[in-house]
Amino acid sequence: MRYHKIANETIRRLPIYLRGMLFLSEQNRKTISSQNLADIVGINSWQIRKDFSYFGDFGKPGVGYIVEKLIRHIKKILKLDKEHKTALIGVGNLGRALLAYPGFGPYGFNIVAAFDNDPAKIGKKIENINVEDVSRLPALSKRKVDLAIIAVPRDAAQEVADVLVEAGVKGILKFSPHHIEVPKKIKVISIDIATDLARLPYYMSA
Amino acid sequence: MRYHKIANETIRRLPIYLRGMLFLSEQNRKTISSQNLADIVGINSWQIRKDFSYFGDFGKPGVGYIVEKLIRHIKKILKLDKEHKTALIGVGNLGRALLAYPGFGPYGFNIVAAFDNDPAKIGKKIENINVEDVSRLPALSKRKVDLAIIAVPRDAAQEVADVLVEAGVKGILKFSPHHIEVPKKIKVISIDIATDLARLPYYMSA
DNA sequence: GCATGTGAAAATCTTCACAGCA
DNA sequence: TGCTGTGAAGATTTTCACATGC
Structure with a gap:
């Protein structure tokens, strides 16, 4: 080598x-x-x-x-040899699918907290995770969460990201298609289904 | 130019x-x-x-x-200037989130059919789409569907893909992480959340 | 003056072919 | 013999700097 x-x-x-x-x-x-x-x-x-x-x-x-x-x-x-405590923000359809997703375990990802701003959801338990009020996000810094998954509507993504960065999160996976501005040391990865899907027709033979 | x-x-x-x-x-x-x-x-x-x-x-x-x-x-x-009729296979958590997803419209994608193999789901209407039995997949060839989204468990993905190719689908978006074998002229794009998430820790500053 | 379009240089990534070890 | 590890060649992609057009 x-x-x-x-x-x-x-x-x-x-x-x-x-x-x-x-x-x-x-x-x-x-x-x-x-x-x-x-x-x-x-x-x-x-x-x-x-x-x-x-x-x-x-x-x-x-x-x-x-x-x-x-x-x-x-x-x-890949630094997957120790557990990464992960927070989920946004418990809509997508958020719930993520909470139920069994594929994170083998990589050491553990969703330990979920947040939403909908009073109807706050306090409910989904897949054994308690849904908390987004206003409690800043307290994440005390909970050793270093990773966050943002599954909120487009317009809220930047605001949520700002709070997450403030709370000490080091990496963000987001599903909102918009570019967000974060300090250079924070790594952001975006998944956007429509954007991926949009490449398909180009390659499809008529 | x-x-x-x-x-x-x-x-x-x-x-x-x-x-x-x-x-x-x-x-x-x-x-x-x-x-x-x-x-x-x-x-x-x-x-x-x-x-x-x-x-x-x-x-x-x-x-x-x-x-x-x-x-x-x-x-x-990108050949998005005309509508692409799209089929969804697998109406679990993820499948339902996809049916509810409003982001496909602007790209011309239109989910016109949904399939599952669970008798409890077949016949139900979700987001205005009728859930059909997977055994009806071969009939897709008559319905001008050229695109499919596979949201089924890992082990079923290859089998479903085979039927889809047979039914004339030209492009496949799949969420199952496994590589599937299809004829070269069929374009396959994979989305795997865990795989994307797995890159984050590497880039995260301690 | 402002913003595009593009050759050319630099950087990055893939492919090949094969030496060398089990 | 089978399969890895890798230098070197080739291909692709990014970056730059600036001539050109509105």
Whole structure:
């Protein structure tokens, strides 16, 4: 292994590899070759090897990669090896789907708090999480929450983000399509279904 | 304008620009400069100008871009200028959130059918859409549906995709994290919240 | 004078081909 | 023999700087 600046694109792919490895682990596979993993995740084998080569000698020539070891290794790189307490803001349709989503666990994400501004929802329990008033957001700083998922309407996103940053949140995943302004040290990732969907027709053969 | 192969990354950004332009249109803005648009969408102005330059002379030097004209132009490039009938497969939490999602309209996406395999859901009406039995999927070919959104559990995704391809669907948006195998001419886009979220901790300053 | 459009340079990312180890 | 790890080549994408048009 040499020193390399790690490509951004590599970081984007690591969670995909991790997903594949977790699947293999469920099935009690012990080792996997880059070619096998390529078939599972839909990424070329040489791309996989190149990506891994940034981080050290993961695999054994002639054998492949050891599933459990690779999982631990990728988790460590992505800093997923310890729990991340996560707050959800906005308990609408999407918010409820997120609370019910079982896929966060294996990555160490744990939704520990949910907030809304609708009095009809505040105080209710959804999926075992108590819905709190958004006015209580600033108190998050005391609760070791470092990550937040924003699932509120467009116009409220910036305001919510400001409070979250103030409360010490380090990373934000948002579903509102608008760009929000945050300090440079805060990382924001956006998911917008319509924006992704909008690429499809371009690639669809008539 | 010259002939250029259009960069994939450019196509990825076009829906983001479109989103910004639609927002401006709502506010009755007539023209916009690349710098102004940059502030709204969070992408550099030179990147925006470069992207647009692939398609022809969109703007007027000294003035900027004409909002309505640019919207029409981008929609045309992305083939969003006509309606895309869309089917939803899987009416769980996520599926219901998608049916209630108001953001598809401006892009010309219209969910015209929903399917599930749960007898308790079949026949129910959700958000004005009748939930049909998945066994009726093959009949989609007669209904001019060219796009499908798969929101079913992991293990069912490949099977559903196979039927959809058979039924003539040209593009698939899926939420199941697994890679699925489809003919090359079918375009598949995946959204996986956990995979996106998993990148955050890496970038979060301790 | 203001803002676009674009060659050219720089940076980044992917692909290849194969040396070398188990 | 099978499969990794990686330098080097190739392709793509971003960034810059400025000529050009309104």
